[in-house]
Amino acid sequence: MNKTLKIEPLTPEAFKPFGDLIDKESSEFFMINNGSTRRYHRMADVDVADNGGEPIISIFQATPLQYPLSIKMMERHPLGSQAFVPLLGNPYLILVAPKDDSPDPSAIRAFISNGKQGVNYHKGVWHHPVLALTEQDQFLIVDRAGPGNNCDEVYFSDKVQVELTLDDLVSI
Ligand SMILES: NC(=O)N[C@@H](O)C(=O)O
């Protein structure tokens, strides 16, 4: 199977099958703190309690991979959600595939965040490990610590060729 992924802009509707957008621009807010602060309330839920899991907050500092990128694998977290919030405002890529026993390479979708949009992968959603586009980019991560295996990785056979190029980046 040969496929070059088309990179799509990140919108709540497009990302809905995979999780939540953590994005002020597409969220409601209400005023708090005597009218000095907007609260963009509950953009996503932290779903990590299965099997005695607890929510944790971490920072990832990521190095960009080489492009064009051949997608060799996808992973999922069967016991919990995983949120990525960009800390430095840089665009980054997101690769996801629908929940299934194994990731369907033909169903992989690529999105680009404008650098102000975070994502919260729902439990069990197949995704590629973080894809920074800027050297040493930083992300706040909210995911799960606890017992049990919470990371399934599936490597594609050599017959599967899924490419990600930056040539046709949607201007965002
Ligand atoms: N392994 C790890 O903590 N990171 C991945 O889950 C990822 O999605 O980047």
Ligand code: NI
């Ligand atoms: Ni992950």
